[in-house]
Amino acid sequence: MTTAAQSIRELKAPAFSFELLPPLKGNSISRVYRTIDALKDFKPLFVNITSHRDEVVFRSADGGLYERKVTRKRPGTVAVAASIKHRYGIPVVPHIICSGFTRSETEYALIDLNFLGIHDVLLLRGDKAQRDRFYEPAEAGNAYAIELIEQVNNLNKGVFLDETLAEAFETPFSFGVAGYPEKHEEAPNLDSDLFWLKKKVDAGAEYVVTQMFFDNSKYFAFVEKCRAAGITVPIVPGLKPITLKNQLTVLPKIFHTDIPEDFAKALRTCKTDEEAARVGVEWTTMQARDLLDNGVKLLHFYTMMATQSVRKVAEQIY
Template sequence: MSVADLIKAEDKTAFSFELLPPLKGNSIDKVFYTIDQLKEFNPLYINITSHRDEMVYKDVKSGLFERRVARKRPGTVAVAASIQHRYGIKVVPHIICSGFTKSETEYALIDLNFLGIHDVLLLRGDNAHRDKYFKPEEEGNNYAIDLVHQVNELNTGQFLDGTLLDAFETPFGYGVAGYPEKHEEAPNLDSDLFWLKKKVDAGAEYIVTQMFFDNAKYFDFVDRCRAIGIKVPIIPGLKPITLMNQLTVLPKIFHVDIPEAFAHEIRKCKDNDEVKQVGVEWCIQQSKELMDRGVPLLHFYTMMATNSTRKVAEAIF
């Protein structure tokens, strides 16, 4: 069953979460630790993020710098296969435009098909570290809608080199991202929703939202989606705040607002232990309200928040 089928089959709010592959040189044990802490809550699936190579600059003699390409995390396909093999839980690797050519994307999808992994999340991805604006790779995809079209063509047996083969026995199912507070580059939310609907009309089976801390923004986003004919499940993305500096870091990186009532409670904290408790309590309140409104699934961004996510899950599932 695809992720979309699993969501439709649930008769109550389900649970899922997202993982980052470990940094280069580290073992997968941290990934396994997170899963071991959360598997008792029966995750419907586990997302695995994908990351582009980065340019780094190394000091050389005479005050010059040498530019080198560095990959900071291992491949998402390998991590996804390891998780599926060890736990038997459905995995949903991210497929991104950023840092990858169409050919590299095709080979990743071919590998996933070979491994029996047929659910992906299609995203444009972030800018390169030193780029102010997004720049696709030469012969790469520009936008997530381009990834949608590439996956659709591959599902029917159309390869980039013009080769035509039998369609995959199990075609890829996929979700896309939604932004309750709009994507940072969109001129307005209506424009953002226009392109989101294009992706859904082209075949996206569900939407996972960027993290948010004000449920009213999620509910308004869902209402706007429904009003323009987007009928697929819209999965809310949540993150328990765990560090004082996230009060400024998260809005800067993810372009989300933190409600003043929440920010006020965080500012009163004496240390990060108190911040974690406040973050858990806020996330529990968010989760309960969302569940009362009948959301099909709660999706948690676990980055640096495994123990907090567990406390939230213990309180609501």
């Protein structure tokens, strides 16, 4: 079986991949299918499916009070991955995250994926809970991605949490990790961020997918620093077309990425979201062409609220 990492390494021509979210709890999977139907013509190398932790919500109760409930708004990462694989035959790479999950829950998810014949995963620490000022790992959970990598490596050897040694998986998990051209928000500096990225690669990560960025020079500088640090695995650039006017301020706040002034100026002149989406497609197309012209083989797209924009970009470059 060819892994995502092997497919990335062996690319001879430009290729396309994308990330999508599981549907909100209570919604059908039809929106996921519509996203894939809109993008499958570009023969995606793989599809990432995000994973989400539980969150606290407050609901009105009797007497003007509020009731505190813990809920996971987007369950179903494993099931969505299996559904895509079964329905479309497209390789899938579900996210496995530390945040909000115990080691036991992670082990069960990996066992389920193994039973389903899904052996590619993207291993991430994950975001802090919305209610928390600082990241806190789940009790009895992995604190950082490097610990999650260790758990996956142990499972590949047949070592389970109860310390039994079973038969190693016939097909071991292959995994990638995340990279941050503008550094992770919690890293003291980019060099420190790269130190830990190299630790993850040395522990077995076979490729890196970057956080979204809007300035290609930052990606190229990041790759150069990675190579100087001895990180030799493929580094896949992550792109997202802006589709709404308010994303000019929302995306930098959430994802801690800069928007170049030329792009910001063009977005500020937009009077409607439709105009902003057109500008977003133009900018992402420019980014994509520049990356391909400079030898990048795989472009990875974040589709959240941007499926049609991603399609418009792909139509122009593939």
